[in-house]
Amino acid sequence: MIIDVHGHYTTAPKALEDWRNRQIAGIKDPSVKPKASDLKISDDQIKKTLEDNQLKHMKERGLDLVIFSPRASFMAHHVGDFQVSSTWAAICNELCYRVSLLFPDHFVPAAMLPQSAGADPETCIPEIVKCVEEYGCVAVNLNPDPSGGHWTSPPLTDRHWYPIYEKLVEYDVPAMIHVSTSSNACFHTTGAHYINADTTAFMQLVQGDLFKDFPSLRFVIPHGGGAVPYHWGRYRGLAQELKKPLLTEHLLKNVYFDTCVYHQPGMDLLTKVVPAENILFASEMIGAVRGVDPETGRYYDDTKSYLEASTELTPAQKRRIYESNARRVYPRLDAALKKKGK
Numbered sequence: 622m623i624i625d626v627h628g629h630y631t632t633a634p635k636a637l638e639d640w641r642n643r644q645i646a647g648i649k650d651p652s653v654k655p656k657a658s659d660l661k662i663s664d665d666q667i668k669k670t671l672e673d674n675q676l677k678h679m680k681e682r683g684l685d686l687v688i689f690s691p692r693a694s695f696m697a698h699h700v701g702d703f704q705v706s707s708t709w710a711a712i713c714n715e716l717c718y719r720v721s722l723l724f725p726d727h728f729v730p731a732a733m734l735p736q737s738a739g740a741d742p743e744t745c746i747p748e749i750v751k752c753v754e755e756y757g758c759v760a761v762n763l764n765p766d767p768s769g770g771h772w773t774s775p776p777l778t779d780r781h782w783y784p785i786y787e788k789l790v791e792y793d794v795p796a797m798i799h800v801s802t803s804s805n806a807c808f809h810t811t812g813a814h815y816i817n818a819d820t821t822a823f824m825q826l827v828q829g830d831l832f833k834d835f836p837s838l839r840f841v842i843p844h845g846g847g848a849v850p851y852h853w854g855r856y857r858g859l860a861q862e863l864k865k866p867l868l869t870e871h872l873l874k875n876v877y878f879d880t881c882v883y884h885q886p887g888m889d890l891l892t893k894v895v896p897a898e899n900i901l902f903a904s905e906m907i908g909a910v911r912g913v914d915p916e917t918g919r920y921y922d923d924t925k926s927y928l929e930a931s932t933e934l935t936p937a938q939k940r941r942i943y944e945s946n947a948r949r950v951y952p953r954l955d956a957a958l959k960k961k962g963k
């Protein structure tokens with residue numbers, strides 16, 4: 622089985638975006654603020670958006686299952702206050718839940734959180750409870766920078782975030798560290814802010830001792846870990862200077878990298894540097910980079926083709942990256958699959 626741990630509902634019906642635009646307009650002019658019940662999206666509309674897009678590519682590429690969360694760039698936790706984020710997160714999470722009901726063999730939901738710049742992370746707990754207990758979400762996306770590129774929150778190792786970690790540990794649910802759209806013109810959302818954030822999150826973890834407090838907490842750093850694998854020597858050296866244990870001890874029992882790297886040399890580097898036990902197959906399809914690479918004739922985000930061509934990995938290691946690592950890091954996914962005899 623091939624499990625893709627990183628997919629978003631980027632192809633949701635236009636009605637969702639229209640509703641969100643009205644919600645944002647309603648921050649300044651409450652008379653135009655829509656109700657959650659104003660959003661009407663039918664099952665047939667949802668089916669069509671997936672059959673024409675993600676499911677089509679999954680079939681072509683031989684992917685079985687995607688851990689599917691709301692569109693990351695649309696989370697926009699810097700917009701409005703907690704109430705705005707809370708209503709928006711509830712709508713987006715419910716849509717992904719509906720996707721998982723319509724295609725139970727192909728999509729398993731993960732939740733976005735109703736984070737809001739300046740709000741106490743504790744406010745996210747009720748949404749986590751609902752998403753895990755009622756929707757069967759197997760993971761959450763945690764935004765380390767709800768300000769959208771201005772980095773006004775404390776580092777991920779700060780006690781500020783502990784209420785969320787306590788809940789994740791209680792549920793045995795991992796978090797993908799995933800920022801949203803950039804509201805800072807210096808940082809392009811997917812080309813700079815995402816990759817910066819992946820790298821920044823990792824360095825925060827190097828500096829801290831978070832996993833001493835939460836030995837079973839698990840983070841997935843997406844987009845191949847940002848710049849981290851390429852600069853592995855730098856992080857090993859910095860950890861050493863900070864008198865931290867070796868990275869294998871300090872972080873690699875709790876931190877995983879996905880394979881959203883869009884060229885062969887990048888995948889070769891990732892799989893050479895990071896132990897196979899810490900790599901999870903993912904493509905973030907359909908996401909940031911949607912085109913076809915003229916050099917290969919393949920979609921840039923066809924990450925399976927790079928993994929297949931990787932000479933660094935044994936067949937057993939590839940199987941781990943495709944399936945068994947995901948079952949280990951996302952125990953609720955494993956339990957749901959076993960329940961179906963898979």
Ligand SMILES: [Zn+2]
Pocket residue numbers: 627629693799843905908
């Ligand atoms: Zn993503």
